């Protein structure tokens with residue numbers, strides 16, 4: 451009986467192996483591959499609609515404003531302002547656990563779309579609604595820093 455129990459335990463798949471991939475990276479598919487390849491090269495891409503002219507983010511194959519499928523990629527300026535944020539002190543999922551405390555944020559991109567991201571390198575006192583930010587990349591993932599000269 452003890453052997454049977456041990457055998458069952460041996461087949462148990464751990465929820466998170468020590469070298470499990472992080473939970474902060476989506477797996478690119480055929481559509482989002484262009485976005486992640488550009489991010490890996492330090493470029494933030496947006497989607498802009500050829501019918502109504504509005505940009506959107508996250509990337510979709512149709513325009514969320516007018517439903518047109520006449521939508522293409524363009525490079526974003528990388529400039530944004532801080533809309534809101536939350537300082538996260540507890541997150542047990544890798545790789546977030548090693549980053550706490552970190553600043554989960556929603557930013558307004560200069561081109562219009564609102565984006566969920568992270569603000570890095572900012573002191574608590576620097577964070578305020580409307581703070582000027584610019585994009586940077588951490589291992590191919592866009593995050594934001596305070597713009598030099600701001601505040």
Ligand SMILES: [Zn+2]
Pocket residue numbers: 499500501502503504513514515516517518
């Ligand atoms: Zn549109």
